[in-house]
Amino acid sequence: MTAEPTRILLADDEPLYRGTVRALLDAEPDLEVVAEAGTGREACALARRSPVDVAVVDVRMPDLDGVAATRHLTALPHAPKVLVLTTFDLDEAVHETLRAGAGGFLLKDVPPTRLVEAVRTIAAGDPLLAPSVTRRLIDTLVRAPRTGPRPLHGVTAREREVLTLVTRGLSNAEIQERLHLSQHTVKTHIGHLMAKLAARDRAQLVIAGYEAGLVDP
Known part of the structure; x- marks a missing residue:
């Protein structure tokens, strides 16, 4: 059908x-x-x-x-x-x-x-959002004033590592290589982060990571 x-x-x-x-x-x-x-x-x-x-x-x-x-x-x-x-x-x-x-x-x-x-x-x-687009998004966010770090409730240490790399604009493949994880594991961590941070997509994860202070302007 x-x-x-x-x-x-x-x-x-x-x-x-x-x-x-x-x-x-x-x-x-x-x-x-x-x-x-x-x-x-x-x-x-x-x-x-x-x-x-x-x-x-x-x-x-x-x-x-x-x-x-x-x-x-x-x-x-x-x-x-x-x-x-x-x-x-x-x-x-x-x-x-x-x-x-x-x-x-x-x-x-x-x-x-x-x-x-x-x-x-x-x-x-x-x-x-290609990595180059993600980096431009970060550049835009960096120019905006922060109101204070956003709490990352329920996020594990490993998920925080993954979120930091997502916020820096790394692709899944780059995260996989950097943290020595499988492709499936990276996708699982990103899925958990989206659920815990109420993020609809990767773009909102980047925003959440920046607001949490994971990227130093």
């Missing part, structure tokens, strides 16, 4: 760009754009009326920007995974969007195949 295609909501205030992305995604048999929105508020209303699997959200939109829209979307009972689109990879709103629950972000001028891959990655529940 053929699996149902991933249901996608596009939210961008540029109709031409939305149309281009829709044509690109609808050409894939496993993807289907079922709704379009020109504002963040409209995107949230559409997602409330008809749940979707993935919301592709522009970070800069009128009447509720991408940060606020992401916060609303990820709070819905049937919350979609959120992929944030941005014009600049150092957009100062990006880390706030990730904090709000986005699964990752992507530049709007990426090759078409990369956008398709990104939607599939987000739909599968995997974070869309």
Whole structure:
């Protein structure tokens, strides 16, 4: 039996760009754009009326920007995974969007195949944060004032080691090599950390590690 295609909501205030992305995604048999929105508020209303699997959200939109829209979307009972689109990879709103629950972000001028891959990655529940992107996120966080270290309740010593390396931008393979662990063990530790720290994805683990003072600015 053929699996149902991933249901996608596009939210961008540029109709031409939305149309281009829709044509690109609808050409894939496993993807289907079922709704379009020109504002963040409209995107949230559409997602409330008809749940979707993935919301592709522009970070800069009128009447509720991408940060606020992401916060609303990820709070819905049937919350979609959120992929944030941005014009600049150092957009100062990006880390706030990730904090709000986005699964990752992507530049709007990426090759078409990369956008398709990104939607599939987000739909599968995997974070869309390459180590280089994670390091840029840390750079942004470092510039923001800390309000005091975040407690890491229930986190074991080994999990703290793993979280420190995640926060520094290391990939799973690099963590595996650094701590002499198996791939399965690294994934297990990261899964436990996500559960204990209420993190939706790797991006939020990076934020949690930074707020806990695991990375020295």
